[in-house]
Amino acid sequence: MSGALRNPDFARLCAGQAVAQLGSRGYGVAIMLWVLAVSGSAATVGLVSTVTMGAFTAATVPAGWIVDRFDRRRVMLTVDACSATAAAVLAFCAWRGAFDPVPVLAAVSVLGAGWAVRGLAEDAAVPQVVEREQIGTAYGLFEARGYATGVAGPPLAATLYGLGAALPFAGHAVSFVVAGAAAARVRTPLQAPRGPGPVAERPWASIREGLRWFASHRFVRTTAALTAVAEFVVNGCGLVVVVLLAGSGAPSSTVGIVLAGAYGGGMLGALAVPRLRRRIPAHRLLVLSAALGVLAVLAAATGSPFVAAAGYAALLAVTPSWSVVVTARCAELVPDAVRGRVGAATGLVTSLPAMFAPLTVGVLTTALGAASTAWMLAALLGGVAVAAAVSRTVRLQAGEPLARRAVLGGEPVDEFGSGYDGVDRADALS
Known part of the structure; x- marks a missing residue:
């Protein structure tokens, strides 16, 4: 660190x-x-x-x-x-x-x-x-x-x-x-020098250019979709834990302490990610974090509020292993000239399901109970783990060496080159 x-x-x-x-x-x-x-x-x-x-x-x-x-x-x-x-x-x-x-x-x-x-x-x-x-x-x-x-x-x-x-x-x-x-x-330039290629001056044309890059790059769009499901589960699981605690008669102060402890677990997990990335291949770390997350979510299916709280802390502890690996790899793959627009598209895809997680999980918890809802959330996260495990795109690109070079039009092109010439490089990179 x-x-x-x-x-x-x-x-x-x-x-x-x-x-x-x-x-x-x-x-x-x-x-x-x-x-x-x-x-x-x-x-x-x-x-x-x-x-x-x-x-x-x-x-x-x-x-x-x-x-x-x-x-x-x-x-x-x-x-x-x-x-x-x-x-x-x-x-x-x-x-x-x-x-x-x-x-x-x-x-x-x-x-x-x-x-x-x-x-x-x-x-x-x-x-x-x-x-x-x-x-x-x-x-x-x-x-x-x-x-x-x-x-x-x-x-x-x-x-x-x-x-x-x-x-x-x-x-x-x-x-x-x-x-x-x-x-x-800050003295370091926060943007790479722009190349001589055409630049879309009109905002919406420029935005569409970034959206096209996002949609055509397999690793970026695949991990965005998987992250969206994972974020839905994480946000929904928090509500399940609160419902279980409230149903047990726990005071609001206890709920606050439990949530603070869960955030502490997330902080420790995030601090451990660099060491984990050095010891565990990136693709294996992605699958492992999702699989451990499934076990953590299943703690809520026991019906015990404090077992569920411990599981939620464990879920937040393993979540950074996924998010940091994906975010760092996308930052390496996406050219600086479109990094903001691709990041915006990724953020929109991953955040929209999470926004509706409390409402959806609240309805499910009311209708089916906390334990059944936890099983459904665990199944969703299990699907993420399986998809990450079998995806050839995720397996091949999650942890490629930084020095890899792509071939575009017969010429060697640095995939991390700062100049973006307006040409989609997705086919060469995915």
């Missing part, structure tokens, strides 16, 4: 965004507490959450074009400035003690869209900041960072909210300022 962190530019990016993520994790708790307190309506809380997620989803594909078209450092700085302003607006509204729908919904929309753009910009910049052999380690650190802030953010926000309703939002505004200041100090 220390190799990537010794890179000063990567350390700045990672640390700055860690502060912003800490604020964002806490924001999720604070906004629900505040809106419920001032409006007295759970429906209003749902409206705010829906608007936030809607803005995130709607911005995902255009964000890919923005990240590829404009200087990524400036994109990060602009997004951080807009997000800091939006969080400050929420702090002002909370200080006034009144829920005004127009500024509140506008602010959460800016935050949702900002998360989409900022996350893509940072992910796309990683291969430009670290050495090729450190790409997997870098994404592993990002994964661990997300789990760590998931553990620390909510209790910190709840504490600040107890001192004053405006404080979590003011702290979130400051966190964006810190992230922007860190990004401003």
Whole structure:
């Protein structure tokens, strides 16, 4: 892990965004507490959450074009400035003690869209900041960072909210300022120099170019589809655990401790990924992580809330092995010139099923019970494990040497070349 962190530019990016993520994790708790307190309506809380997620989803594909078209450092700085302003607006509204729908919904929309753009910009910049052999380690650190802030953010926000309703939002505004200041100090160019080939200037033409690349590359689209199913299972399993705990009469504090412990398991799993990648072939690690995930989900089928909680922690611990391997390999395969747009398409495919997981699993749990729902989720994840095991594309491309060269039109072409000439390379790479 220390190799990537010794890179000063990567350390700045990672640390700055860690502060912003800490604020964002806490924001999720604070906004629900505040809106419920001032409006007295759970429906209003749902409206705010829906608007936030809607803005995130709607911005995902255009964000890919923005990240590829404009200087990524400036994109990060602009997004951080807009997000800091939006969080400050929420702090002002909370200080006034009144829920005004127009500024509140506008602010959460800016935050949702900002998360989409900022996350893509940072992910796309990683291969430009670290050495090729450190790409997997870098994404592993990002994964661990997300789990760590998931553990620390909510209790910190709840504490600040107890001192004053405006404080979590003011702290979130400051966190964006810190992230922007860190990004401003990065000296490494966050984009590869563009080649002389044609560039699609019109946004939608450029977006379609990225979507075509995604659709035509077998490894990227196959792993995106499998990841979408896995994300659905992970999100749904969390709800099953909460239902089991609530049904056993466990207090809300116990639920919070269990979920924090599960995030801790995810953080430890993410920190272990670089060592696992050195010892276990990538394809085998993908299949193993999915298979172990099946066993973890089956813990919920026992009906015991605390066995299910332990299983959920184990599920989050093995999940990073899948996500880091896939993310790092896609970063190696996708040319820098289309990395943002392909990442946007991948993110959209993987996140949409996860968005509907709570609703779907909630309906299934109500109709069939938690144990039966857990069996169904385990079967889905088992399908992912089998598909990854038998897929020739995943087997051959999951862990290819970085120095491999593809042959395109009879000429040797570096598949990691930074110049994208507008020609789809999928046939040569898949």
